[in-house]
Structure formats: structure tokens, C-alpha cells
Amino acid sequence: MSLDPIELADAQRVELGGKTWLLPSLVWKQIKVVIPGIDAFRARYAEIMASGSEYGEADLDQMLRIVWAALTRARPDLTLAELEELPISVSQLAVAIPLVAKAAGLGGKAPLPTTTATKEAEAEPSHSTLTS
Secondary structure (H helix, E strand, C coil): CCCCHHHHHCCEEEEECCEEEEECCCCHHHHHHHHHHHHHHHHHHHHHHHHCCCCCHHHHHHHHHHHHHHHCCCCCCCCHHHHHCCCCCHHHHHHHHHHHHHHHHHCCCCCCCCCHHHHHHHHCCCCCEEEC
16 A cells, blocks of 8 residues: 555654654554554553663564554565664664654654653754655
8 A cells, every 4th residue: 555645745754773764644553553562661661760770672672663563654565674674773762652652643642751862862963864
């Protein structure tokens, strides 16, 4: 299924692994994956903040799966394995997740508090290529 040019024009853009990815409004196929993922990650994030622990491998995988599911709206051929091979930073994922929430229709409700890492990532100049 191809996207309408208007949907692409209104798509958010997210920087991951040296590329700019289009993130249009999600359809049910993506929503039913990303919202439970965001809810689970939000609970885990609260645990991490309360305990002072670090992200584990499962947490990082969950973040990537949330973002990957959303990116498949514009790139249905994108595989999780492809995304895993890109130099994606944790701060890029932390910035991407609230954008995914917005694309899923959660409005301005950010699922995670803004951190210093996300502010720094937002302020970084972009030297990337557009991927749609």
C-alpha cells in the first residue's frame, strides 16, 4: 500500500542512524503494536528512574521495536534486522518514541519525560539523508 502524497507531506521526521525517516500518522496495524509497547516501556522507565538502574538489553530492544513498527507505515519493506544494523543511539530512540506516540494519535502526550539526552539530541545539527 502506498502512501498518499499529502500523508507524506504532513509526516513527522525522525533522525535515526544518520538518516531522516518519515513518520506519518499510523494505521491500526502499527497502533496495535506501538501503544502497548509504549505503555510497557513507560512502566519500565518509571522503574528505572525509581531504582536508579540502567537500561538492559530487553529495554533497548523494546525501544527499537516500537520505533521500527512505526517506521513500517512509510517503509513497509523495512525489517527490524535492517534497523539493528544502523548506528542508532539511545538518545535518538528516546527522542523518537514521543514522536511515535504522536503519530499513533496520542497527541502532545509524551510517553517519557524529556531528559538532558533528548534535549541534546534535538539540538544536534542534522547531516542525514531522507529515507522514505
